[in-house]
Amino acid sequence: MTDTATAPIVPSFDTEETGRKLAIICSKGSLDMAYPGLIMANAALGEGVETHLFFTFWGFEIINKKTMGDLKFTPLGNPATHMPQGMGGLPGVTHMATSRMKKAIAELDVPDIPDFLEQIVASGGHLWACRMSADMNHLTEADLYDEVEGIISAADFIELTEGAQLLFV
Amino acid sequence: MPTTTIDGHQIHVDDEGFMTAYHEWSEDVGKSLATQIGIDMTDEHWTAIRFLRQDFADRGETPTLRRVTVVGGIPTKRLFALFPQKPAKKMAYIAGLPKPQGCV
Numbered sequence: 001m002t003d004t005a006t007a008p009i010v011p012s013f014d015t016e017e018t019g020r021k022l023a024i025i026c027s028k029g030s031l032d033m034a035y036p037g038l039i040m041a042n043a044a045l046g047e048g049v050e051t052h053l054f055f056t057f058w059g060f061e062i063i064n065k066k067t068m069g070d071l072k073f074t075p076l077g078n079p080a081t082h083m084p085q086g087m088g089g090l091p092g093v094t095h096m097a098t099s100r101m102k103k104a105i106a107e108l109d110v111p112d113i114p115d116f117l118e119q120i121v122a123s124g125g126h127l128w129a130c131r132m133s134a135d136m137n138h139l140t141e142a143d144l145y146d147e148v149e150g151i152i153s154a155a156d157f158i159e160l161t162e163g164a165q166l167l168f169v
Numbered sequence: 170m171p172t173t174t175i176d177g178h179q180i181h182v183d184d185e186g187f188m189t190a191y192h193e194w195s196e197d198v199g200k201s202l203a204t205q206i207g208i209d210m211t212d213e214h215w216t217a218i219r220f221l222r223q224d225f226a227d228r229g230e231t232p233t234l235r236r237v238t239v240v241g242g243i244p245t246k247r248l249f250a251l252f253p254q255k256p257a258k259k260m261a262y263i264a265g266l267p268k269p270q271g272c273v
Contacts, residue, residue: 109271110273167225
């Protein structure tokens with residue numbers, strides 16, 4: 001089954017500026033909730049979409065130098081693990097579940113959190129920290145991942161992502 | 170599968186235009202494909218494309234951007250500069266390979 005087209009078939013890469021923008025709000029600090037925002041950001045950047053991430057509340061764990069490499073996953077309160085809920089509270093279960101998840105992620109060649117942020121920045125992504133979260137936790141830019149561009153208010157973020165599609169995680 | 174003629178090369182492609190027959194590709198074809206999408210090939214471009222070809226031959230799938238950086242040794246920033254906007258897809262296209270399947 002071969003048909004020969006007359007005009008060359010060339011993919012449309014939409015190289016002209018489409019102006020598409022994506023704003024992602026990362027508000028959670030557990031391992032399983034950190035990845036979705038980062039994966040979507042990475043995918044958007046790979047498609048040439050201008051992408052801004054805003055880290056707020058528990059999402060600060062992702063950009064706090066002290067915690068970013070040590071996010072955890074707990075089966076507690078998560079019925080999707082299909083484990084008896086009582087087990088989630090036993091000593092060592094969080095550690096075990098976290099190690100398993102990290103291993104599964106690494107097996108897919110998906111980077112850990114610090115490497116993932118580095119890749120997002122290298123791809124042109126913008127990282128922003130929430131002013132209120134910084135104040136609540138008495139953190140300054142020195143405590144945050146070096147590539148975070150600034151600590152800004154929610155209003156600042158809304159302003160700089162004017163016209164963007166928005167994703168809340 | 171449609172075929173298309175680019176710069177005198179007749180190749181099998183999918184509906185979008187990505188090549189479907191690994192062995193129909195040559196660097197000459199790659200250069201013509203690059204021209205179609207506005208990329209002027211330099212040695213640095215070729216280093217990336219040759220890595221893609223070799224990695225596909227070894228593993229049977231198109232490497233993701235991350236793999237080109239981590240295993241191929243070309244920084245992500247450079248890939249975005251060499252193949253603007255959509256480096257993973259553009260590299261796959263020029264290398265005559267399917268679009269990468271991986272999410273990251």
